[in-house]
Amino acid sequence: VLDLAAVPDTVVSPAVYGEKTGGPVLDFSYVGIDAILEQMRRKAMKQGFELNIMVVGQSGLGKSTLMNTLFKSKVSRKSVLATAQEKIPKTVEIKSISHDIEEKGVRMKLTVIDTPGFGDQINNENCWQPIMKFINDQYEAYLQEEININRKKRIPDSRVHCCIYFIPPTGHCLRPLDVEFMRRLSKVVNIVPVIAKADTLTLEERDFFKQKIREELRANGIDVYPQKEFDEDAEDRMINEKIREMIPFAVVGSDQEYQVNGRRLLGRKTKWGTIEVENIAHCEFAYLRDLLIRTHMQNIKDITSSIHYEMYRVRRLNENNTTVAHANGVPEHHLTAHEM
Amino acid sequence: MAQQKNLDGYVGFASLPNQVYRKSVKRGFEFTLMVVGESGLGKSTLINSLFLTDLYSAEYPGPSHRIKKTVQVEQSKVLIKEGGVQLLLTIVDTPGFGDAVDNSNCWQPIIDHIDSKFEDYLNSESRVNRRQMPDSRIHCCLYFIAPSGHGLKPLDIEFMKRLHEKVNVIPMIAKADTLTPEECQQFKKQIMREIQEHKIKIYEFPETDDEEENRLVKKIKDKLPLAVVGSNTIIEVNGKRVRGRQYPWGVAEVENSDHCDFTILRDMLIRTHMQDLKDVTNNVHYENYRSRKLAAVTYNGVDNNKAKGQLSTKSPLAQMEEERREHVAKMKKMEMEMEQVFEMKVKEKVQKLKDSEAELQRRHEQMKKNLEAQHKELEEKRRVFEEERVNWETQQRLEQQKLEASRTLDKNKKKGKIF
Numbered sequence: 001v002l003d004l005a006a007v008p009d010t011v012v013s014p015a016v017y018g019e020k021t022g023g024p025v026l027d028f029s030y031v032g033i034d035a036i037l038e039q040m041r042r043k044a045m046k047q048g049f050e051l052n053i054m055v056v057g058q059s060g061l062g063k064s065t066l067m068n069t070l071f072k073s074k075v076s077r078k079s080v081l082a083t084a085q086e087k088i089p090k091t092v093e094i095k096s097i098s099h100d101i102e103e104k105g106v107r108m109k110l111t112v113i114d115t116p117g118f119g120d121q122i123n124n125e126n127c128w129q130p131i132m133k134f135i136n137d138q139y140e141a142y143l144q145e146e147i148n149i150n151r152k153k154r155i156p157d158s159r160v161h162c163c164i165y166f167i168p169p170t171g172h173c174l175r176p177l178d179v180e181f182m183r184r185l186s187k188v189v190n191i192v193p194v195i196a197k198a199d200t201l202t203l204e205e206r207d208f209f210k211q212k213i214r215e216e217l218r219a220n221g222i223d224v225y226p227q228k229e230f231d232e233d234a235e236d237r238m239i240n241e242k243i244r245e246m247i248p249f250a251v252v253g254s255d256q257e258y259q260v261n262g263r264r265l266l267g268r269k270t271k272w273g274t275i276e277v278e279n280i281a282h283c284e285f286a287y288l289r290d291l292l293i294r295t296h297m298q299n300i301k302d303i304t305s306s307i308h309y310e311m312y313r314v315r316r317l318n319e320n321n322t323t324v325a326h327a328n329g330v331p332e333h334h335l336t337a338h339e340m
Numbered sequence: 341m342a343q344q345k346n347l348d349g350y351v352g353f354a355s356l357p358n359q360v361y362r363k364s365v366k367r368g369f370e371f372t373l374m375v376v377g378e379s380g381l382g383k384s385t386l387i388n389s390l391f392l393t394d395l396y397s398a399e400y401p402g403p404s405h406r407i408k409k410t411v412q413v414e415q416s417k418v419l420i421k422e423g424g425v426q427l428l429l430t431i432v433d434t435p436g437f438g439d440a441v442d443n444s445n446c447w448q449p450i451i452d453h454i455d456s457k458f459e460d461y462l463n464s465e466s467r468v469n470r471r472q473m474p475d476s477r478i479h480c481c482l483y484f485i486a487p488s489g490h491g492l493k494p495l496d497i498e499f500m501k502r503l504h505e506k507v508n509v510i511p512m513i514a515k516a517d518t519l520t521p522e523e524c525q526q527f528k529k530q531i532m533r534e535i536q537e538h539k540i541k542i543y544e545f546p547e548t549d550d551e552e553e554n555r556l557v558k559k560i561k562d563k564l565p566l567a568v569v570g571s572n573t574i575i576e577v578n579g580k581r582v583r584g585r586q587y588p589w590g591v592a593e594v595e596n597s598d599h600c601d602f603t604i605l606r607d608m609l610i611r612t613h614m615q616d617l618k619d620v621t622n623n624v625h626y627e628n629y630r631s632r633k634l635a636a637v638t639y640n641g642v643d644n645n646k647a648k649g650q651l652s653t654k655s656p657l658a659q660m661e662e663e664r665r666e667h668v669a670k671m672k673k674m675e676m677e678m679e680q681v682f683e684m685k686v687k688e689k690v691q692k693l694k695d696s697e698a699e700l701q702r703r704h705e706q707m708k709k710n711l712e713a714q715h716k717e718l719e720e721k722r723r724v725f726e727e728e729r730v731n732w733e734t735q736q737r738l739e740q741q742k743l744e745a746s747r748t749l750d751k752n753k754k755k756g757k758i759f
Contacts, residue, residue, distance in 0.1 A: 060488020122495045123442045168486070169518075170380020177441050197487075200518045202585055270520050271598050273590025281588050 048107035050157045051297065052096075052138075054189070055112065056131065056181070057166025058119040061196035066164075066253035067112050069266060069277060070289055071101060092117040092130045113160065119177055128181045135160050135188050139312040146313075161304045162225070162292065163189045166196040167213065167248060171205045174216045182222045188308055190225040190300055192292070193217075198250035198283050199268065199275050206250050213248055224248075226296070230303055243291060249284040252277055365425050370475055371614060372457075374432040374507070376450065376499070377484025379439050381514035386482075386570035387431055389583060389594055390606055393420060411436040411446045413453045432478060438495055447499045454478050454506050458629040468660055477626060480543070480609070480617045481507045484514040485565065489523050491530045500540045506625055508543040508617050510609075511535070516567035516600045517585060517592040524567050531565055545608075546616060553612075560608055566601040569594050 055063040096113040113134070118127055138159045145155045163185060167178055182191055193213070195201070201209060217224060224247060226240040254277050257264045266277040277285050292300070375383045414433045419426060432453070437446055457477045464473050481503060485496055496511075503509055511531070513519075519527060535542060542564075545557045560566075571583045571594045583594040594602050609617075 058488070059493075060486070060490045120493055122446075122498060123444045125442045168380070169515075170378075172380045175379075175439055180441060197518050199587070200487075200515050202587060268520055270517070270590070270592070271596075272517075272592045273587065275587075275589050 045105055045107075047154070048100075048109060049297075050109045050111070051301070052111040052113065052158060052161050053292075054115065054131075054135075054160045054163040055166070056115050056118055056163060057196060058168060059116065061166040061168060062253045063114065063164075063166055063196075065255060066166075066194075066196075066251060066285075068255040069253040069285065070292065071099075071110060073099070073101060092127050094130060094134045111158070124177055127177075128184055132184065132188065135163075135185075136312065139309055140316070142309065143313055143316060157305075159304055159309060160189050162300050163191050165191055165193045167193055169195055169197050169200040169209070169250075171201055171209050173212045179216065179220055179222070182217070182224065183220055186222050186224060188312070190227075190303055190308070191222075192225050192288075193248040194288060195248050195250040197252065199252045201250065210246075210248060210250070225300065225303075227303070230307065239295075243287075246284065246287060249288045249291075251285045251288055252283040253285070368426040368428060369614075370428045370430070371618070372430040372432060372476060372478050372480075373609075374434070374450075374454075374478045374481040375484070376434045376437055376481060377514060378437065378486060379435065381484040381486060382570050383433070383482075383484055383514075385572055386514075386568060388572055389570040389602065390609065391418075391420060391429065393418060411449045413449055430476065443495055446495075447502055451502060451506065454503075455629070458626055459633075461626065462630055462633065468663055477621055478507050479614075479621045481509050483509055483511045485511055485531065487513055487515050487518040487527070487567075489519060489527050491527075492534045497534065497538050497540070500535070500542070501538060504541045505628060508620055508625070509540075510543050511565040512605065513565055513567040515569065517569045519567065528563070528565060528567070543617070543620070545613065556612070560604055563601055563604060566605045568602045568605055569600040570602070 053067075055067060057063050093116055094113060095116065096111050098109060098111045101108050101110055115131055118131070121127065142155060142157065142159055145152065165178070165182060165185075167174065182193065185191055195206070195209065195213075198206065223229070226243055228240075228244070231237040231240055252268065252275055254266050254268050254275075256266070256268075258267045258269050258274055259265075260267065260274055260276060265279075268275045268277075276282050280286050373387075375387065377383055412435055414435065415430055416433070417428065417430045419428050421427075434450055437450070440446070454477075461473070461475065461477050464470060483496070483500060485492065500509055500511065513524070513527065513531075516524060545560055547554060547557065569585065569592055571585050573583070573585070574581050575584045575586050575591055576582075577584065577591050577593065582591075582596070585592045585594075593599050597603050
């Protein structure tokens with residue numbers, strides 16, 4: 001099922017429809033292939049979209065707040081679970097909350113997957129394992145649905161499309177934990193690193209920090225979204241290069257509104273000034289939002305399904321084949337969630 | 341016990357504080373401060389701001405610019421002077437703390453360091469000759485808490501629990517310009533609650549008789565833990581030059597008490613409570629260490645630490661005797677060593693002389709041989725020469741004879757003729 005990209009903005013101009021619907025066709029060279037766009041749009045509107053975002057980072061980096069800000073509604077775990085504990089859990093837990101949100105007739109099922117306890121312990125060895133297991137479990141579930149003989153018309157997509165990794169704003173360089181995590185996970189899921197609580201850094205510190213991070217990512221061979229190898233053509237490459245020069249985005253989140261210059265804006269009020277979340281002179285939240293939602297959402301989902309999922313599928317099916325061969329033709333029914 | 345008496349006149353001991361003051365100023369002060377926290381929390385910047393010097397500058401970059409594999413403990417000393425008073429300030433930094441993936445026992449090097457400083461002081465105090473007692477004990481430990489806004493991390497709690505009995509722990513919220521005033525309040529309350537819950541004993545400000553001071557102390561207590569911001573740069577704000585951080589939305593001033601608690605920290609640490617920190621270190625933490633150490637020694641019966649220092653529970657006289665004995669033993673040992681060295685040297689010299697004697701002997705022989713050879717040669721020459729001479733003489737004689745014969749013949753001829 002092909003989903004339309006950036007649905008509200010690419011409406012075909014009404015002039016063509018006016019010509020088509022009003023009376024006999026006057027232009028012999030016009031076939032009408034482009035009308036498929038409208039058909040697809042209508043279908044997509046009816047079906048709705050799904051998006052699964054995972055947020056990873058130490059506690060206190062503003063993950064929940066950023067999610068709320070991104071979708072302009074209280075979608076985070078803390079807002080939904082009234083009894084949300086403030087205590088740090090002893091092991092990494094995976095909590096996902098789903099919401100159905102709608103805008104201009106377009107429905108979206110948004111799932112936010114939170115990972116409390118990541119990186120908070122004294123010994124954080126292997127704290128990424130539960131997360132990797134979860135991602136692979138989602139792929140596994142999808143695979144199971146796919147290889148069913150009687151398949152559903154629309155397989156529910158619970159695969160993690162995008163993982164936002166929150167980097168603490170130390171201003172110096174990436175920590176060993178950050179490098180370890182991103183190295184392992186950039187192979188299974190699209191990672192979008194962001195600098196959390198960026199209102200700690202002055203502009204010079206921010207630029208320096210970003211440069212250091214980019215260098216370290218390159219040095220460790222970590223390919224974050226948008227990955228260089230998946231650029232399809234020159235146009236893509238140009239757009240993505242611009243994005244790649246800006247990552248990681250320095251973001252500030254807020255779900256409180258303040259009055260600034262007569263307008264009501266989302267921001268953070270301090271004694272020395274108000275930080276406006278959507279002002280690109282203050283922070284890069286707007287770029288992140290555009291990337292995730294307005295321009296690259298479909299691309300993210302495509303890469304997840306056609307590349308990450310395919311890799312998983314190939315691996316799993318090869319495993320299955322070898323075990324079948326070893327077991328002399330006895331079909332292998334015991335499927336285990338495998339780790340990379 | 342002692343009665344209070346009123347004086348009839350002016351005795352003059354009211355000037356004692358002045359004397360103490362003058363003496364202290366001459367002697368100078370020492371203060372050792374330890375900073376602990378994850379890398380990137382602004383520790384170096386805060387130190388620079390506190391003492392208005394660039395302890396960590398571009399030429400001597402702070403440890404946080406390189407992530408360490410293990411926790412190190414680094415010391416830097418700086419001597420600062422102000423108004424005729426000099427302060428030897430030692431900053432103990434702990435790069436690598438809390439940065440690794442597995443941070444279990446990352447506090448161990450720090451605890452070891454503090455203990456070793458106490459031990460040094462204990463040893464130098466136990467000596468009989470203790471004219472110089474350098475005090476390198478850690479007087480204060482500033483613990484930096486990351487501004488998450490939620491509460492303390494397990495690492496923070498663990499660290500403070502282990503160190504609150506060894507050193508004055510002052511927890512601080514680092515990079516406080518991340519938090520709005522409301523978030524800051526809530527965070528502080530949460531932290532204090534957790535500190536009480538885990539029974540962590542952070543440094544307590546002492547109550548005094550002075551009303552004025554008490555009010556000040558209460559004000560500080562309400563604001564614990566202090567939320568600080570540090571800065572290396574000076575910015576112009578409304579014509580004034582202030583230390584601050586320039587953001588697109590405003591300037592966060594370091595010394596503005598509305599913006600952060602930096603001034604409170606500085607006043608407390610340097611202007612009002614520095615001496616008290618030293619006193620508490622000396623009277624409480626050091627005494628704890630000392631009693632624990634000495635109790636361990638007497639309990640065991642065997643002094644495990646003989647190797648490290650002269651720790652004993654004997655009276656000073658006995659200790660003096662022991663020290664003298666030790667000194668004598670040391671001297672003896674040195675003497676023996678010297679003797680050995682001397683003997684060795686002598687042997688060497690003898691050997692050398694023997695060698696040169698042999699050498700000379702050899703040369704002498706050689707020369708004699710040469711001489712004899714020459715002698716023989718000369719003898720040979722002489723013989724040859726003699727032979728030649730004899731030959732020549734015989735020849736000469738023959739010649740002479742011949743000549744004589746011919747002359748007589750001639751003469752005869754002449755004579756014959758005349759006849």
